[in-house]
Amino acid sequence: MTATEHLGAAVGLGDDQLLAMYRMVALARAIDERMWILNRAGRVPFVISGQGHEGAQVGIVSALRPGLDWMVPYYRSIAAVLTFGMSPREIMLAQYAKASDPSSGGRQMPGHYGGAAYNILSSSSPVATQILHAAGIALAAQIRGTGQVAITFMGEGSSNQGDVHEGLNFAAIHHLPMILVVENNGYAISVPSVKELALPDVAARAAGYGIPGVIVDGADVLGAYRVAREAVERARTGGGPTLIEAKVTRLTPHSSDDQQTKYRTAEELAAERARDPLPRFREQLATAGILTPEIEGRLATEIAGLVDDATSYAESQPDPDPASATWYVYAEDRPATGGGAG
Amino acid sequence: MAIRTFLEAIRDTLGEEMRRDPSIIVLGEDVGVKGGVFLVTDGLHAEFGETRVIDTPLTESMIVGTSIGAAANGLRPVAEIQFADFIFPAFNQIVSEAARMRYRSNNAFGCPITIRAPYGGGVHGALYHSQSVEAFFTHVPGLKVIVPSTPYDAKGLLRSAIRDDDPVLFFEHKKMYRSVRGDVPDGEYTVPIGRAAVTRVGTRVTVVAYGLMAHYALEAAERVAEEGISVEVVDLRTLRPLDRETLLGSVRKTGKCLVVYEDNRFGGYGAEIAAIVAEEAFDYLDGPVMRVAGPDVPGVPYNHVLEDWFMVNPEKIAEGIRTLAAY
Ligand SMILES: Cc1ncc(C[n+]2csc(CCOP(=O)(O)OP(=O)(O)O)c2C)c(N)n1
Ligand SMILES: [Mg+2]
Numbered sequence: 001m002t003a004t005e006h007l008g009a010a011v012g013l014g015d016d017q018l019l020a021m022y023r024m025v026a027l028a029r030a031i032d033e034r035m036w037i038l039n040r041a042g043r044v045p046f047v048i049s050g051q052g053h054e055g056a057q058v059g060i061v062s063a064l065r066p067g068l069d070w071m072v073p074y075y076r077s078i079a080a081v082l083t084f085g086m087s088p089r090e091i092m093l094a095q096y097a098k099a100s101d102p103s104s105g106g107r108q109m110p111g112h113y114g115g116a117a118y119n120i121l122s123s124s125s126p127v128a129t130q131i132l133h134a135a136g137i138a139l140a141a142q143i144r145g146t147g148q149v150a151i152t153f154m155g156e157g158s159s160n161q162g163d164v165h166e167g168l169n170f171a172a173i174h175h176l177p178m179i180l181v182v183e184n185n186g187y188a189i190s191v192p193s194v195k196e197l198a199l200p201d202v203a204a205r206a207a208g209y210g211i212p213g214v215i216v217d218g219a220d221v222l223g224a225y226r227v228a229r230e231a232v233e234r235a236r237t238g239g240g241p242t243l244i245e246a247k248v249t250r251l252t253p254h255s256s257d258d259q260q261t262k263y264r265t266a267e268e269l270a271a272e273r274a275r276d277p278l279p280r281f282r283e284q285l286a287t288a289g290i291l292t293p294e295i296e297g298r299l300a301t302e303i304a305g306l307v308d309d310a311t312s313y314a315e316s317q318p319d320p321d322p323a324s325a326t327w328y329v330y331a332e333d334r335p336a337t338g339g340g341a342g
Numbered sequence: 343m344a345i346r347t348f349l350e351a352i353r354d355t356l357g358e359e360m361r362r363d364p365s366i367i368v369l370g371e372d373v374g375v376k377g378g379v380f381l382v383t384d385g386l387h388a389e390f391g392e393t394r395v396i397d398t399p400l401t402e403s404m405i406v407g408t409s410i411g412a413a414a415n416g417l418r419p420v421a422e423i424q425f426a427d428f429i430f431p432a433f434n435q436i437v438s439e440a441a442r443m444r445y446r447s448n449n450a451f452g453c454p455i456t457i458r459a460p461y462g463g464g465v466h467g468a469l470y471h472s473q474s475v476e477a478f479f480t481h482v483p484g485l486k487v488i489v490p491s492t493p494y495d496a497k498g499l500l501r502s503a504i505r506d507d508d509p510v511l512f513f514e515h516k517k518m519y520r521s522v523r524g525d526v527p528d529g530e531y532t533v534p535i536g537r538a539a540v541t542r543v544g545t546r547v548t549v550v551a552y553g554l555m556a557h558y559a560l561e562a563a564e565r566v567a568e569e570g571i572s573v574e575v576v577d578l579r580t581l582r583p584l585d586r587e588t589l590l591g592s593v594r595k596t597g598k599c600l601v602v603y604e605d606n607r608f609g610g611y612g613a614e615i616a617a618i619v620a621e622e623a624f625d626y627l628d629g630p631v632m633r634v635a636g637p638d639v640p641g642v643p644y645n646h647v648l649e650d651w652f653m654v655n656p657e658k659i660a661e662g663i664r665t666l667a668a669y
Contacts (some may be wrong), residue, residue: 070415105448114447121414122447126438132404133439136411136419143367143393144416162431166404173399328449329483330583331507 007288011226015290021058021221022285023299028054028079029278030303031088034311035095035110039256043315044095047256048111053183054079055277056216056246057153059224060181063232064151070119070137072130072152075111076183080153085118088306092314099320106320119148128154128161131180135167138176138241149235151179156245157188159202168241172209175240179231182243183218185250190263203245211241218248219277222284249275346526349519351493352458353382355500356420358530360390363418366504369396370405370422379424380460380519402428406435409455410443419455420504426461426513427473440509441484455510456503461489462515462554462604464653469641474553474605479511480582480614486510486535487581491556493524495579498533506535515554522557538585540592544574547667548592550615551602552578555654559602562659571667581611589615590623597628598669600662604654607635629669634662 008014013021032051039047050057057079061071066085073081078091090102094113097106102115104122114122121133134152141148158164159182171178182202186193193200206213212234214227224246231242249272253260260269285291327333346354360366368383368390374397377384387395398405402423409419423429429436436457443453463472480487486508490496496514503510541556542563551559556577563573576592578585593599599619601612616631634654636642642652 072411101448102450104446107448108446112446114450116447116450121411122443122451124438124442124446126434129407129435129439132407132435133411133414135404136408136413137415138411139408140412140415140417143412146415148415150411150415163403163407163435166399166401167407169399169401170404170408328444330486331444331452 007222007284007290011222011229013222013225017062018285018290019295021062021225022281022291023303024058024079024083025054025221025278025281026299027088027303027306028058028082030307031091031310032078034307036252036256038095038311044110046109047095048075049252049255050076050078052185052249052251052272052276053218055221055281056181056183056218056224056248058083059221060228060244060246061151062225063228064149066118069148070121070134070141070150072121072134072137072150073113073123074127074130074153074155074158075123076155077113077153081113081115081118081120084120086113086115086120088310089313090115092310093317096314096317097319098314098317099324100317127158128163130154131167132163134178134180135171135176138171138178139174141177142174147236149177149179149232151181153181153183155188156182156184156186156193156202157191157196160196168206168209168211168243171241172211175238177235178241179228179235180241180243182245183248184245185248187250187254189254189258190260201245203243206243211243213243213245215245215247218246219275219280221277221281251276343525343527345523346493347520348493348496348514348522349380349382351497351526352500352514353384354526355497356383356386357389359501359504360386360394365416366418366420367394367396367412368420368422369398369409371398371400371424373397373422378422380516382458382519383422402432403435406432406440406455406457410435410440410453413453413455414451418504421455421457423457423459425471426459426475427470429459429475433478436479436485436509436511437482441482444508445484452507453509454507456500456512457509458512458514460516460519461513462517463642463649464517464554466644466646466649467642468644472642474603474636476513476581477605477609477611480611484508485582487513488535488579489513489515489553489581490579491518491553491577493522493526495533495539497526498531499535499579501530502532502535505532510535513553517554518557533579536580536583536585538576538578538580538588540574540588541577542573542575544572544596546572546596547598547600547663548574548576548596549600549602549659549663550576550578550589550612552581553604555602555604558654558656558659561656562663565656565660566663566667569664571663573663584618586618586622590619593619593623594626597626598666599623599627599631600634600659600666601631602634602654602659602662604636606638607633608638610635629666632662632666634659
């Protein structure tokens with residue numbers, strides 16, 4: 001047995017799948033970095049980032065079935081929605097708030113992902129509300145017998161909201177096919193988790209609902225995949241919801257409007273770099289002989305091309321027409337002549 | 343044609359719609375085996391089973407929030423909030439989520455849910471079983487708000503609400519559940535959302551009301567008719583979207599407008615009606631737009647003397663009509 005087979009076999013993944021996952025982590029990172037450059041260059045007013053969270057998101061979402069399952073994302077879910085089918089162009093259309101942005105047609109801030117074509121429900125800004133939408137999607141899946149799983153994501157700060165209790169309680173009572181992923185990066189903007197939570201682990205709360213609560217190192221992409229695959233299997237076979245807590249690091253400020261050096265020391269920020277999932281996954285695959293320098297070079301070129309293409313494409317697209325600002329308050333508020341969304 | 347109570351009309355509609363459309367579910371506290379604390383959903387659990395008639399935990403945000411998600415995945419939920427007074431834990435889900443889903447997704451997602459809630463005072467319900475909460479929601483674009491006053495309208499409008507592709511709040515005055523009866527036709531009919539009804543034709547004063555107050559307005563009109571004041575009554579039926587045409591048409595004819603609502607006066611729904619009439623019918627007015635509304639205290643008190651003091655009634659409305667007619 002080669003080292004290659006060994007790494008994939010443990011989680012039932014072939015080399016191609018492992019490389020696809022690596023590509024997704026790297027692609028999400030590259031788009032994210034471009035968003036910051038565009039922001040600092042004054043091209044886009046706002047960025048909210050997923051840097052540091054991508055490994056957990058790609059690992060977990062790789063266990064789902066795009067096209068069947070549902071996702072209710074949050075503002076750091078860039079890698080999650082990419083893995084679920086959204087394209088770099090679509091991410092950039094949202095970043096530039098263009099008319100053809102599938103998330104909102106330029107109506108919402110960037111990071112508020114949604115897309116009917118991918119079963120990604122539109123997301124809002126008040127944190128944690130989405131868990132109840134995921135529970136409702138899962139309820140409908142159960143009643144209609146569709147075999148779908150609903151997955152939703154949020155931060156550990158948000159996990160303190162009352163909706164989380166209401167949602168986990170209901171999902172547990174009815175054994176709903178739902179997965180809640182808490183991406184614990186240790187901060188809610190500036191407030192450290194010791195002031196957010198009396199216990200170190202959000203996952204410990206799962207016991208209060210009688211459901212599994214699983215902790216995974218968010219820089220361990222394959223570990224994240226493994227726990228998600230178990231959770232998906234459980235959900236799909238009537239075993240009910242799972243709470244997955246991924247311990248991740250936030251490599252950027254909260255958003256482009258935040259100055260994190262005010263509340264995080266230089267030492268801490270430097271140390272957190274060691275928890276970056278991208279180099280860790282790269283090294284893991286390289287050591288296993290799966291990611292050769294040649295493949296890595298090819299991927300880097302492809303990703304750079306995709307990011308450039310997405311940027312120039314989005315930049316060239318039209319803004320929404322002010323005349324469209326009154327459309328879709330209600331179903332009957334439609335453009336006077338034909339026309340689709342946007 | 344059959345005589346039905348207000349409550350029976352609502353219950354019949356839920357059953358008929360659930361028989362027609364298997365995607366409709368009913369969920370809320372005690373709506374299942376017990377049939378709801380007012381028995382509005384009585385019999386539904388026995389007929390449709392616990393999969394479609396769901397006794398939820400005591401968590402209002404969850405009732406609305408899961409309805410939103412279930413609607414996104416192909417169901418048409420009819421949620422019951424046990425009392426309108428307890429809708430506030432779900433306020434965020436209604437206002438931030440349900441109301442904004444279509445707009446924020448640029449029409450990619452809608453939110454076809456109906457939220458029913460008994461509201462209103464005069465039933466010894468005190469501060470927390472008497473509230474009129476409509477103004478909190480009529481303020482919000484993306485929501486539709488219905489307050490029917492007759493069994494006929496309740497049935498026709500609830501059917502329209504359930505079939506509507508946007509979130510609808512459907513407020514039922516609990517004092518009317520058993521005290522109000524009326525003719526309800528046998529077949530399937532709908533009353534369109536957004537249409538008011540002129541329930542009494544008159545010439546000198548327009549009284550605008552809805553819900554229980556629509557009945558009290560008619561009683562008041564009868565009293566002052568004996569004194570020679572001819573009153574036209576407009577029952578709004580739907581508060582949002584508002585039927586401006588019927589409202590303004592009546593006021594332009596009579597030249598006087600009295601707005602009646604049970605909620606606290608300050609910032610209540612009737613304040614918006616007064617503003618619209620002042621802006622759009624100013625040239626036709628022969629007097630100020632006036633209001634008869636609940637006093638500005640934080641709730642309806644329990645003691646019957648205090649409750650009577652709070653509640654708008656036909657005599658208070660008649661007094662308002664006399665004052666306005668004298669201009
Ligand atoms: C209900 C609500 N309150 C406050 C905010 C402002 N806010 C946005 S994100 C955030 C911190 C969230 O922290 P956490 O849940 O840990 O997620 P993270 O950003 O760390 O991924 C706050 C306070 C909000 N969006 N919604
Ligand atoms: Mg956090």
